[in-house]
Amino acid sequence: MYVAIPTILPPPLEPPTGAPPITESPSGGFRRARTAPSLAEVHRTIPVDGTGWFRKMLAFAGPGYMVAVGYMDPGNWATDLAGGSRFGYTLLSVILISNLMAVLLQGLSSKLGIVTGRDLAQACRDHYSRPVSIFLWFLCEIAIAACDLAEVIGSAIALKLLFGIPLTWGIIITAVDVLLLLVLQRRGFRMLEAIVIVLIATIGACFLFEMVLSRPDLGAVARGFIPSADIIRDRDMLYIGIGILGATVMPHNLYLHSSIVQTRRYEETAQGKREAVKFAFLDSTIALTTALFINAAILIVAAATFNTTGNTQVAEIQDAHKLLTPLLGVTGASTVFALALLASGQNSTLTGTLAGQIVMEGFLDLRLRPWVRRLITRAVAIVPAVAVSVAYGESGTARLLVFSQVLLSLQLSFAVFPLVSFTSDRAKMGEFANPAWLKASAYAVAFVIAALNGWLLFQTFAGWMS
Numbered sequence: 001m002y003v004a005i006p007t008i009l010p011p012p013l014e015p016p017t018g019a020p021p022i023t024e025s026p027s028g029g030f031r032r033a034r035t036a037p038s039l040a041e042v043h044r045t046i047p048v049d050g051t052g053w054f055r056k057m058l059a060f061a062g063p064g065y066m067v068a069v070g071y072m073d074p075g076n077w078a079t080d081l082a083g084g085s086r087f088g089y090t091l092l093s094v095i096l097i098s099n100l101m102a103v104l105l106q107g108l109s110s111k112l113g114i115v116t117g118r119d120l121a122q123a124c125r126d127h128y129s130r131p132v133s134i135f136l137w138f139l140c141e142i143a144i145a146a147c148d149l150a151e152v153i154g155s156a157i158a159l160k161l162l163f164g165i166p167l168t169w170g171i172i173i174t175a176v177d178v179l180l181l182l183v184l185q186r187r188g189f190r191m192l193e194a195i196v197i198v199l200i201a202t203i204g205a206c207f208l209f210e211m212v213l214s215r216p217d218l219g220a221v222a223r224g225f226i227p228s229a230d231i232i233r234d235r236d237m238l239y240i241g242i243g244i245l246g247a248t249v250m251p252h253n254l255y256l257h258s259s260i261v262q263t264r265r266y267e268e269t270a271q272g273k274r275e276a277v278k279f280a281f282l283d284s285t286i287a288l289t290t291a292l293f294i295n296a297a298i299l300i301v302a303a304a305t306f307n308t309t310g311n312t313q314v315a316e317i318q319d320a321h322k323l324l325t326p327l328l329g330v331t332g333a334s335t336v337f338a339l340a341l342l343a344s345g346q347n348s349t350l351t352g353t354l355a356g357q358i359v360m361e362g363f364l365d366l367r368l369r370p371w372v373r374r375l376i377t378r379a380v381a382i383v384p385a386v387a388v389s390v391a392y393g394e395s396g397t398a399r400l401l402v403f404s405q406v407l408l409s410l411q412l413s414f415a416v417f418p419l420v421s422f423t424s425d426r427a428k429m430g431e432f433a434n435p436a437w438l439k440a441s442a443y444a445v446a447f448v449i450a451a452l453n454g455w456l457l458f459q460t461f462a463g464w465m466s
Contacts, residue, residue, distance in 0.1 A: 028116055028117070028118075028428060029116075029425060029426075029427030029428035029429075030116075030118070030123065030126040030127050030428060031126060031127060032125070032126040033126075034116075034117055034118060034122070034126070035122070035365055037117070037119075037122075037259075037262060038119055038121070038122065038259050038357065038358045038361040038362050039259055039260070039262075039263070039354065039357065039358060039361075042188075042189040042263050043262055043263065044262060044263065044264070044265045045188075045189060045263055045265070046059070046062075046189060046190060046263050046264050046265060047059070047265050048060060048264050048265060048266050048276075056275070056279055057279055057282060057283075059264065059279075060264055060276070060279035060280055060282070060283050061283050061286075062189075062190070062193035062197075062263075062283065063110070063193075063257060063260040063261050063263070063264075063280065063283060063284070064106070064257075064280070064283035064284035064285070064286065064287035064288065065193065065196055065197050065200060065283075065287040065290075066192075066193060066196055066256065066257075066260055066350075066351050066354070067106055067253050067256060067257045067260075067284060067287065067288075067351070068200065068284075068287035068288050068290060068291040069196055069199075069200065069347045069348055069350070069351045070147070070250045070252070070253045070256075070348060070351060070352075071099070071102060071250070071253075071288060071291035071292075071295065072200070072203060072291050072294045072295060072344060072347075073147070073150055073151060073154065073344055073345070073347070073348035074150045074151060074153060074154020074155070074157075074317075074341065074344055074345050074348065076244075076295055076298065077154065077298055077317060077341065077344065078150070078243075078317065079240055079243040079244045080095070080244065080295055080298040080299040080302060081298065081299075081302045081317065081320050082240050082243075083237075083240045083241070083244060083299055083302070084298070084299040084300065084301070084302025084303035084306065084307060085302045085303070085306040085307050085311060085312055085313065085320075086236070086237075086240070086307070086312050086313070087237055087240070087303075087307070088220065088224070088303045088307045088308075089216075089217075089220050089221055089223065089224025089299070089300065089303045090224055090228055090230065090231065090237070091224070091231070091237070091240065091241055091244060091299060092221065092224030092225050092296055092299060092300070093224060093225050093226055093227040093228065093231070094227075094231065094241045094244045094245065095244060095292065095295050095296050095299060096225050096292070096296075097227065098244060098245045098249055099288055099289075099291065099292040099295070101245075101249050101445050101448075101449070102249045102253075102288050102291075103284070103285050103288050104441065104442060104445060105249060105254060105416060105419065105442070105445065106253065106254070106257050106284045106288065107280075107281045107284060107285070108419055108420065108423045108434070108442060109253075109254045109255075109257040109258045109419060110257050110258065110261045110277065110280040110281060110284060111277050111280070111281075111423055111429075111432060112258050112419065112422055112423050112429075113257070113258035113259060113261045113262050114261055114262070114266070114273050114276045114277050114280060115273055115277070115428075115429050115430070115432045116422075116428060116429070117262070117268075118258075118362075119255060119258040119259035119262070119358055119362050120254055120255045120258040120259075120362070120415065120418065120419055120422075121137070121140070121255050121259075121358060121359050121361075121362025121363045122362040122363075123258075123418070123422050123428075124136050124362075124363065124418050125362060125363050125364075125365070127418075127422070128418075133363055134363070136363065136414055136415075136418070137359065137360075137363035137364060139411050139414050140251060140252065140255065140359050140363070140411070140414075140415065141356075141359065142407070142411060143250070143251045143252055143407070143408050143411040143412075143415075144252050144352065144355060144356050144359065146404040146407045146408050146411075147250060147252055147348070147352050147355075147404070147408060148349075148352050148356075149384065149400070149404045150348070150404050151174075151345050151348040151349050151352060152171055152174050152345075153171070153400065154317070154341055154344060154345040154348075155170070155174045155341075155342060155345030155346060155349070156170030156171040156173070156174060157170070157317050157318060157341065158338050158339075158341040158342035158345055159173065159342070160318075161318065161321050161334070161337075161338035161341070162335070162338045162339070162342065168386055168390060171386050172386070174345075174349075189260075189263050192350065195350075196347055196350060196351070199343045199344075199346065199347040200290060200294075200347065202339070202340065202343045203294055203340045203343050203344055203347075204290060204293065204294055204297075206336045206337065206339060206340035206343075207294055207297035207298060207301065207340060208297065209333075209336055210297070210301045210324070210328075210333060210336065210337060211297045211300055211301055211304075213328045213330050213333060214300070214301045214304035214305045214328060215304065216300045216301075216303065216304035217304070217308075220303075221300060224303075232455070238452075238455065241452075242409050242452055242453065243409070244295075245409050245412075245449070245452065249409075249412060249416075249449070250408055250412075251408065251411045251412045251414070251415040251416075252352070252355040252356075252359065253351075253355070254415045254416070254419055255355055255358050255359050255362065255415065256351060256354060256355040256358060257284065259354075259358045259362070260354070261276070261280050264276060264280075270430075270431065273432065274432075277432065302320065305323070305324065305327050305328060306320070306323065306327070309327060311323060311327075317341065320337065321334045321337050321338055322334065324337055384400070409449070409452075409453055410453050412449055412453075413446065413449055413450045413453065416445070416446045416449060417446050420434075420439070420442040420443055420446050423442070424439045424442070
């Protein structure tokens with residue numbers, strides 16, 4: 001059961017003496033007044049009262065890493081492994097460009113949340129008509145289901161590789177991780193952030209180990225970061241490239257970031273918001289750089305281990321696990337790989353749950369019990385995953401993982417264009433509105449994403465017709 005939360009405009013905080021006042025209309029440039037925040041239980045619960053630049057940075061550190069989790073989830077593994085084994089280091093440029101896009105868009109997302117006091121879902125609800133808001137909510141739910149699908153399959157594969165649990169049973173077991181999130185949420189948001197950072201460090205250490213063992217060609221790695229026209233011309237390469245884009249710049253992360261930055265209790269004055277925007281951008285940039293390293297490391301390991309030895313069709317995570325130890329000649333390499341995969345799946349589960357709650361509360365102004373929301377999301381992901389594992393076995397999981405990431409990319413424009421529009425609107429953002437150069441860059445990114453997705457659809461339909 002759920003209940004609608006009545007419209008409540010939070011009382012403005014009194015600015016400290018001497019601070020410049022915040023000038024905005026009662027609705028902040030939106031058609032509707034602000035309502036109760038999403039994730040109300042953790043809203044503005046973390047103080048940022050420390051003096052000194054370093055202490056302030058630590059106070060704001062955390063949300064960026066929660067967001068970065070989505071940039072290294074099992075869906076990324078599938079696309080990076082497929083890209084590295086089939087095309088060598090060529091698609092490293094796609095990872096780099098996708099990460100730069102992510103830094104820009106996540107920066108805009110955090111700025112929207114800090115300046116307007118609304119997450120992206122609430123901003124869409126308060127700006128667009130009800131039918132448009134419902135449509136955007138539906139698309140976002142599809143994206144979250146696709147993301148959760150990747151987490152379910154990745155965690156199930158890791159359980160099979162580590163403990164021999166059959167894939168179908170592993171998928172069903174992942175339903176109980178809802179209890180993990182509920183326990184962690186009760187210990188405070190800082191505890192949740194700390195666990196996420198530890199799991200990210202685990203994944204990074206595992207792949208640093210694998211990358212050192214694989215001994216990649218550093219010259220070829222450097223050339224891989226230079227974009228190639230072959231990526232556009234080759235339909236198969238473009239398909240995986242779009243999958244990498246969808247696995248990297250994820251639509252639900254834009255909604256998530258705009259909400260969780262509001263867990264900090266910054267001053268709601270022009271100066272306080274300016275400081276919060278600066279430190280939030282620094283936090284997300286550092287965190288996404290870590291994600292860039294991990295994604296690149298996965299593709300580099302795949303290219304150096306599989307592509308160079310003629311194993312160009314390694315797209316299944318299970319195959320990669322099986323081949324790593326004999327090809328690298330080091331006992332335990334496959335186990336380290338599986339451990340990192342399990343950490344990745346569980347990490348993504350935590351943030352995916354929060355994103356689902358934010359989207360439902362933001363778009364619909366509905367509050368569900370966290371365990372009910374989690375079970376609904378997980379059930380939507382488990383049903384197709386179980387069906388594919390039963391019908392096609394392990395061979396179908398990699399294709400399903402890559403497809404889920406392409407589906408994410410196709411949903412991305414419906415989050416990016418509203419985000420860029422809102423943060424460029426002076427009525428909504430005041431002095432924080434995007435300057436001309438940033439507005440142009442953001443719209444360029446939005447149109448590039450839309451164009452690449454359109455080209456992918458054209459290529460796909462052309463292939464079906466031929």
